[in-house]
Amino acid sequence: MYVTIKIVTSAAIIAIITEIARRFPLYGGVIAALPLVSLLSIIWLSVQGEPPEALSRFASGVLYGLPATAIMLTVIYLTLRHALPLAIALILALTSWGFTLVVQNSIIKLFSSFS
Numbered sequence: 818m819y820v821t822i823k824i825v826t827s828a829a830i831i832a833i834i835t836e837i838a839r840r841f842p843l844y845g846g847v848i849a850a851l852p853l854v855s856l857l858s859i860i861w862l863s864v865q866g867e868p869p870e871a872l873s874r875f876a877s878g879v880l881y882g883l884p885a886t887a888i889m890l891t892v893i894y895l896t897l898r899h900a901l902p903l904a905i906a907l908i909l910a911l912t913s914w915g916f917t918l919v920v921q922n923s924i925i926k927l928f929s930s931f932s
Contacts, residue, residue, distance in 0.1 A: 819861070819865060823857075827857060834849050834853075852879070855876070859876065862875060882918070884917060885914045885915075885917035886914065888913050888914065888917045889911065889913055889917075890910070892909050892913045893910045896909055
């Protein structure tokens with residue numbers, strides 16, 4: 818039952834944001850930038866009985882992915898501003914996202930080896 822509620826609620830939120838973005842792109846982007854997926858995930862995990870430690874680890878993972886996500890969105894913005902096709906923009910953006918995570922992980926390992 819929870820799975821159905823999660824799917825319907827999440828789909829409704831995505832549909833509403835998409836509709837707002839179609840009519841008002843700037844406002845749609847601002848709303849889409851809200852951490853709705855993260856918040857919904859934390860709520861669903863909590864409702865399903867996950868302990869606070871698991872919720873904390875999830876939030877930590879979200880924070881870990883933020884720099885790569887910011888770079889990915891910057892690449893999408895810049896490539897589309899320069900009239901590249903959406904498919905190319907997404908490929909470059911996802912590549913930059915993965916590359917950023919690899920570099921970020923390498924930096925974290927490097928600094929943790931010093932302590």
